[in-house]
Amino acid sequence: xxxxxxxxxxxxxxxxxxxxxxxxxxxxxxxxxxxxxxxxxxxxxxxxxxxxxxxxxxxxxxxxxxxxxxxxxxxxxxxxxxxxxxxxxxxxxxxxxxxxxxxxxxxxxxxxxxxxxxxxxxxxxxxxxxxxxxxxxxxxxxxxxxxxxxxxxxxxxxxxxxxxxxxxxxxxxxxxxxxxxxxxxxxxxxxxxxxxxxxxxxxxxxxxxxxxxxxxxxxxxxxxxxxxxxxxxxxxxxxxxxxxxxxxxxxxxxxxxxxxxxxxxxxxxxxxxxxxxxxxxxxxxxxxxxxxxxxxxxxxxxxxxxxxxxxxxxxxxxxxxxxxxxxxxxxxxxxxxxxxxxxxxxxxxxxxxxxxxxxxxxxxxxxxxxxxxxxxxxxxxxxxxxxxxx
Amino acid sequence: xxxxxxxxxxxxxxxxxxxxxxxxxxxxxxxxxxxxxxxxxxxxxxxxxxxxxxxxxxxxxxxxxxxxxxxxxxxxxxxxxxxxxxxxxxxxxxxxxxxxxxxxxxxxxx
Numbered sequence: 034x035x036x037x038x039x040x041x042x043x044x045x046x047x048x049x050x051x052x053x054x055x056x057x058x059x060x061x062x063x064x065x066x067x068x069x070x071x072x073x074x075x076x077x078x079x080x081x082x083x084x085x086x087x088x089x090x091x092x093x094x095x096x097x098x099x100x101x102x103x104x105x106x107x108x109x110x111x112x113x114x115x116x117x118x119x120x121x122x123x124x125x126x127x128x129x130x131x132x133x134x135x136x137x138x139x140x141x142x143x144x145x146x147x148x149x150x151x152x153x154x155x156x157x158x159x160x161x162x163x164x165x166x167x168x169x170x171x172x173x174x175x176x177x178x179x180x181x182x183x184x185x186x187x188x189x190x191x192x193x194x195x196x197x198x199x200x201x202x203x204x205x206x207x208x209x210x211x212x213x214x215x216x217x218x219x220x221x222x223x224x225x226x227x228x229x230x231x232x233x234x235x236x237x238x239x240x241x242x243x244x245x246x247x248x249x250x251x252x253x254x255x256x257x258x259x260x261x262x263x264x265x266x267x268x269x270x271x272x273x274x275x276x277x278x279x280x281x282x283x284x285x286x287x288x289x290x291x292x293x294x295x296x297x298x299x300x301x302x303x304x305x306x307x308x309x310x311x312x313x314x315x316x317x318x319x320x321x322x323x324x325x326x327x328x329x330x331x332x333x334x335x336x337x338x339x340x341x342x343x344x345x346x347x348x349x350x351x352x353x354x355x356x357x358x359x360x361x362x363x364x365x366x367x368x369x370x371x372x373x374x375x376x377x378x379x380x381x382x383x384x385x386x387x388x389x390x391x392x393x394x395x396x397x398x399x400x401x402x403x404x405x406x407x408x409x410x411x412x413x414x415x416x417x418x419x420x421x422x423x
Numbered sequence: 424x425x426x427x428x429x430x431x432x433x434x435x436x437x438x439x440x441x442x443x444x445x446x447x448x449x450x451x452x453x454x455x456x457x458x459x460x461x462x463x464x465x466x467x468x469x470x471x472x473x474x475x476x477x478x479x480x481x482x483x484x485x486x487x488x489x490x491x492x493x494x495x496x497x498x499x500x501x502x503x504x505x506x507x508x509x510x511x512x513x514x515x516x517x518x519x520x521x522x523x524x525x526x527x528x529x530x531x532x533x
Contacts, residue, residue, distance in 0.1 A: 045503065075503065075504050095503050227429075329502065331488070354488060361488060404472075405472065405488055406476035406487060408487065409477060412478070
């Protein structure tokens with residue numbers, strides 16, 4: 034009987050897994066299951082070029098001509114609703130079942146909604162292609178945008194909307210945006226881009242409620258202020274799509290629990306990308322890395338694990354980027370509170386600089402703004418310095 | 424042919440960028456991989472970024488922004504987000520100076 038690998042999830046992590054399965058010369062059956070009707074597409078442009086209208090659906094498609102030779106069976110538009118870990122059977126929303134010898138869990142994450150805002154017209158989250166197209170239509174028709182949450186998605190949407198000519202206000206509950214990923218000092222520097230480009234940023238402010246019916250008219254803040262809004266974008270993080278695995282026997286803890294090589298607690302089942310909470314030796318804990326490069330790199334390791342081959346060492350240095358108001362922000366490494374930040378090149382006030390995060394005198398992370406060449410050298414240096422995973 | 428730089432100015436593992444004035448405002452990235460020189464279009468086919476600023480590993484350069492990888496020998500991308508190859512250009516060394524012969528538009532990566 035021909036062996037089957039089922040890849041559950043058809044975004045970057047799922048496509049990367051399917052490619053990795055074939056790259057390992059697996060000649061059995063490969064089924065890729067996706068809840069969205071679309072073929073795999075790239076999500077970073079959804080808040081940037083696609084939202085701005087400067088790239089097309091064709092541009093953001095991930096598939097290439099070479100993928101046609103992979104002989105994949107696509108089950109798109111059909112969510113996985115259950116998993117029997119013992120038989121490695123994936124149940125689909127249409128009532129069918131895919132029984133596999135190996136399963137790659139790559140169901141990603143979904144945007145977190147603001148409670149009580151369901152059904153209100155003009156209120157958006159941004160995660161999928163359909164989200165982006167709906168938001169773009171509203172931005173083109175609107176004059177004022179309020180973004181709730183000043184994380185990367187919120188900041189990028191604010192930047193794109195400014196470019197489209199809207200008046201933009203960003204509301205952030207924390208005192209300093211991006212303090213989690215970048216630390217308070219550099220978070221404040223990046224958040225300064227908003228004011229540079231005419232976006233109003235309100236920090237340390239919660240949202241009490243959204244006003245309007247059937248269409249949003251304003252955002253009311255916890256301190257009573259009311260911000261008029263034709264369009265509202267909620268960018269308050271993402272939730273892993275793992276509820277369908279409840280009771281399956283696969284251990285869950287803010288995502289699918291895996292070791293550094295992608296193995297879940299059940300043999301023959303690995304997990305990758307935004308749905309996976311993967312052990313990180315560097316961080317000393319499991320991390321759910323919601324970044325593009327992780328979705329690209331983790332499957333290479335996890336698929337080797339799945340096929341019982343010698344896994345390549347996991348990519349050791351996390352990397353992500355953001356583009357806001359024409360500035361390119363790049364970050365690599367693992368930051369912790371207490372790391373010392375030193376600016377080695379340029380000047381944050383000039384919005385062009387390179388900063389290194391140090392712990393015990395050792396560089397552990399690097400941040401660049403419009404310094405791609407220098408940043409790349411530092412990123413390489415961090416990777417070289419990384420101890421091998423035992 | 425466009426003179427790029429003396430070979431001594433481009434040691435192994437390094438890259439430089441040169442304007443290809445023959446074809447207008449196109450820039451070309453030239454790499455030294457263990458003593459072998461390679462030249463490709465400098466601008467990533469995914470988004471505006473200079474591949475000469477990228478991460479060189481073996482015969483592959485990784486775009487400094489979004490991690491698209493290109494094979495210096497063929498110009499082919501080996502992974503997303505890029506889907507389109509960059510052109511490759513012939514490199515020669517004359518009297519200790521690296522030169523690039525710019526491929527015509529229809530040439531390059533096959």
